[in-house]
Amino acid sequence: xxxxxxxxxxxxxxxxxxxxxxxxxxxxxxxxxxxxxxxxxxxxxxxxxxxxxxxxxxxxxxxxxxxxxxxxxxxxxxxxxxxxxxxxxxxxxxxxxxxxxxxxxxxxxxxxxxxxxxxxxxxxxxxx
Numbered sequence: 001x002x003x004x005x006x007x008x009x010x011x012x013x014x015x016x017x018x019x020x021x022x023x024x025x026x027x028x029x030x031x032x033x034x035x036x037x038x039x040x041x042x043x044x045x046x047x048x049x050x051x052x053x054x055x056x057x058x059x060x061x062x063x064x065x066x067x068x069x070x071x072x073x074x075x076x077x078x079x080x081x082x083x084x085x086x087x088x089x090x091x092x093x094x095x096x097x098x099x100x101x102x103x104x105x106x107x108x109x110x111x112x113x114x115x116x117x118x119x120x121x122x123x124x125x126x127x128x
Contacts, residue, residue: 021052025046034082038087
């Protein structure tokens with residue numbers, strides 16, 4: 001049961017990260033608006049898309065899930081902070097959907113990191 005839950009979390013996070021790539025890579029109006037408002041259009045939009053793609057792939061592979069989840073966590077902290085301080089919770093009448101998705105991915109990445117806590121020591125450069 002624990003393995004099924006972990007697979008569900010990994011799949012859930014990866015699907016959300018991957019479905020947003022279409023909008024970032026096709027320069028959808030909402031994505032262009034968001035990254036223009038953040039002063040990061042087009043390079044920030046494309047770079048964020050690439051990082052989200054890498055995070056999703058890493059999350060889907062059991063051996064690298066923790067690395068993808070760490071990357072995803074960092075990306076989603078940036079997204080949530082951007083929403084709170086620059087964009088607002090609701091962006092272009094989306095009802096707060098993008099903010100809620102970022103929050104869900106952030107929480108689920110944190111859960112995946114916690115579930116892989118046995119691998120934390122592998123992440124430390126200096127082992128004491």
